[in-house]
């Protein structure tokens with residue numbers, strides 16, 4: 001499995017979102033390493049971090065879309081819901097003792113990366129238009145308070 005590299009076509013141009021997406025890619029690459037090393041303990045730890053971070057990121061994105069009055073925020077949220085449901089299913093199967101790491105890795109690697117590359121670009125115009133200071137100091141207070149709300 002090859003590492004995922006950050007490419008400019010993944011960029012939304014919204015710096016706070018791009019840095020969160022880079023962090024997700026970092027976790028996916030750590031998972032690749034853990035699977036390659038066949039290290040179950042490390043794999044479990046990375047998976048927990050990756051899932052936890054991704055779910056916080058989704059909550060952050062949803063609140064950004066709401067702040068931007070993005071018209072298709074509900075559809076985007078439903079896409080996140082589908083992902084959240086899949087993750088919960090995998091967690092339940094894992095608790096029952098099933099080996100789900102490879103499937104879960106595929107989901108994170110393929111679905112999540114497609115979501116970043118395709119779906120996330122859709123809310124960018126609304127964010128740019130309705131939150132014009134998003135990349136400047138002007139919105140740092142709002143960003144900080146949302147980050148402390150969602151990223152524990």
Ligand SMILES: [Fe+2]
Nearest residue numbers: 061115119120
């Ligand atoms: Fe998203």
